[in-house]
Amino acid sequence: MPQNFFFEQAQPEVRELVLKATRTLASLGAVVHEVRIPSLRYLSFMDAAIVNESRTFLLPFARRGPEAFADRTIWEKVIISQFVRAADTMKAARVRNLIRKEFMETMEKVDILAMPTNICPAFPIEPKSNLTDNTTLTFPFNLVGIPAISLPCGFTSEGLPVGLMLAGRHWEDDVVLRTAYAYEQAATGGYLVPPVVKEASGQPQ
Numbered sequence: 001m002p003q004n005f006f007f008e009q010a011q012p013e014v015r016e017l018v019l020k021a022t023r024t025l026a027s028l029g030a031v032v033h034e035v036r037i038p039s040l041r042y043l044s045f046m047d048a049a050i051v052n053e054s055r056t057f058l059l060p061f062a063r064r065g066p067e068a069f070a071d072r073t074i075w076e077k078v079i080i081s082q083f084v085r086a087a088d089t090m091k092a093a094r095v096r097n098l099i100r101k102e103f104m105e106t107m108e109k110v111d112i113l114a115m116p117t118n119i120c121p122a123f124p125i126e127p128k129s130n131l132t133d134n135t136t137l138t139f140p141f142n143l144v145g146i147p148a149i150s151l152p153c154g155f156t157s158e159g160l161p162v163g164l165m166l167a168g169r170h171w172e173d174d175v176v177l178r179t180a181y182a183y184e185q186a187a188t189g190g191y192l193v194p195p196v197v198k199e200a201s202g203q204p205q
Contacts, residue, residue, distance in 0.1 A: 001032065002106070005040040006115035006137055017154040017162045018116045024187050025114065025179070035106050035113075039099045040140060046092050046099075096143050103144045107169045112179050117150040117163030122194070137165065147173040149180050152192065159195030 001007070001022060007015055026032045061068045062078040069075045106113070119136055141148040146167055153164035164183070168176040184190060 001034050001114055002037050002040075003034045004036050004038065005043070005140075009119045009136065010116040011120050013156045014116050014119065014121060014162050017156075018114070018164055021153040021164045021183065021187065022114050025183055028182055028186055030112075032114075035110065037099070037102045037106055037140075039095070039102050042095050043099070043140065045095050046139075046143065099140065100144045103140070103146065107146070111168065111172075111175060113165075113167040115165050115167075117165040121156045121158075121160035121162050123160075141167055146170055147176050149176050151180050151184055152194075153183075153187065155195055161194045 007018075010018070022030075022032050058074070058078045059082075062075055066072045066075045116137055118134060118138075138148070138150075146169060148165055148167035150163040150165050152161045154162050156162060166176050166179055166183075168179075
């Protein structure tokens with residue numbers, strides 16, 4: 001469990017449900033312990049690198065205006081990326097290499113990383129301002145390129161699903177998938193429909 005960054009930002013109910021999920025994994029034979037990836041504290045400096053990579057693909061759409069995007073903030077980031085200095089991009093690339101190095105060193109000691117998928121439970125699509133919460137904890141895995149999966153690990157007191165994220169080494173997708181399947185079968189026996197969905201559809205609780 002990478003304690004810094006992932007668990008630090010998660011809401012209390014999210015943390016508790018993910019910790020419960022790790023106890024289920026322990027009951028299956030996993031040896032659970034805490035690890036740290038210190039350079040994740042510099043993750044906010046990565047924006048310069050990401051926007052410069054994405055603008056190559058998104059700039060043609062950005063010329064059509066905000067209506068070409070589902071979320072106006074994406075269009076705004078593409079426009080802003082035109083003003084990012086090359087020096088800032090280079091610094092961001094160095095930070096990414098440092099984060100990748102620490103992930104690789106951590107994965108030499110463990111087979112699987114277990115942490116929350118999101119800092120909060122599932123939320124309505126509207127208002128769109130909430131969408132920024134949706135990639136905070138998954139973003140590091142886009143940077144380092146290791147396989148990761150999200151699966152439900154319980155529901156909040158309001159019946160909203162919480163995600164458990166499992167990540168593994170490069171090219172070991174099979175280990176990640178087997179771990180996810182083993183957890184799901186042990187914890188729930190399979191996928192469970194969230195209570196709020198049942199309530200909305202009129203299904204029995």
